[in-house]
Amino acid sequence: MNKKVIHKSGKCIYCGNEKRFSREHYLPECLGKFKGFETLDDRICKECNGHCGRQLEDQFCRAGDIGFLRYGLGIEGKKGSEKVNPFERGSSGSSPLKMKGKPSEQDGEIQLQLVKGSRDGRRVGVDYISQVILHTESGEIHHVLLTKMTEAEELRAKIEELNIGKLKQVNLITPEADRERAEKITAIFPELAEAKWENLPMSGETFTRTEFEVTDKYFRAIAKIGFHYVLKHFPHFRGDEEMFAGIRNFIFNGGPIQDYVTWSNKQIIEQIKNGYCPTTFGHVILARANEHLVWCRLQFFLGPDTVPLVFKVVIAQNKPTLLYDITSGHHFSYYEEVKDGFRGIMDTLNWIHKAPTN
Ligand SMILES: [Zn+2]
Secondary structure (H helix, E strand, C coil): CCCCCCCCEEECCCCCCEEEECCECCCCHHHCCEECCCCECCCCEHHHHHHHHHHHHHHHHHCHHHHHHHHHHCCCCCCCCCCCCCCCCCCCCCCCCEEEECCCCCCCCEEEEECCCCCECCECCEEECCEEEEEECCCCEEEEECCCCCCHHHHHHHHHHHCCCCEEEEEEECCHHHHHHHHHHHHHCHHHHHCCCCCCCCCCCCCEEEECCCCHHHHHHHHHHHHHHHHHHCCCCCCCCHHHHHHHHHHHHCCCHHHHEEEECCCCCHHHHCCCCCCCCEEEEEEEECCCCEEEEEEEEEECCECCCEEEEEEECCCCCCCCCEEEEEEEEEEEEEECCEEEEEEECCCHHHCCCC
């Protein structure tokens, strides 16, 4: 079926040029398609959308807590575009997610990874990640991941790069499915071939913690979501007004994060404070504009036993000359599985009368 799409033209709020607008997914497509969601179609040109959207969103979706939960829940964006394992590869300048746990006493903490889409209610599947554990004579322990390596030479180069002292012992950890590849790479340690395999526990429960680091792109992506949400839901604003010059520049070029994006445990939804938790995962966005401030609060992947930080984006301040007080809130909740092509549904937030006032 052919669908005719009419593109509107006009002045882009970022570059100011008269151009054909592109469809901006203010809630990134990588979070899935929500029934009832509409793109922002008449403010941003294709080039600026590419620059301030996809570049920032790549990191937002694959690194940090968002990348972690998205992967664990198996949320995918456009069909078939998801090949990246965030435990193996960083994104746009961020490092890969590092999940650590202690399934056996002998090796201390080892690196683990989530099994994609394995979240089942309160439990989530975890697997080993192929790695060597190097014990030096001076008692240091180094972990080297074998992900992405294909040759023994790559491992040798990596160890040289680490510049560690004489090795006392080397342990190899690998899931059975990856064993052949891992043994080929670790052929530089002949003693490993002689060593005996021990089976690490394949079931049971373990405490894990995950480390991640993100760059300013992550926060600029959040600022972009907040700003474009406001433009979509408050038709009073066009986005090119002078009072938005700061947020536009932060999104487009970067700048001091704390001037625009802060985070806290101050909940958007009153019920969360009282111990209530939604039964499905979802995102909450709430925006408000009054005579003092235009702001947006965002919480991603609020769900069963999961109460993430709340981000606050200051979109305009210093008394923007407004005569009104307006609020808009939405909840994007995931279905158990894809339904009619949608991953979830967008609803208006019904709790906005209890929204925080600043
Ligand atoms: Zn533009």
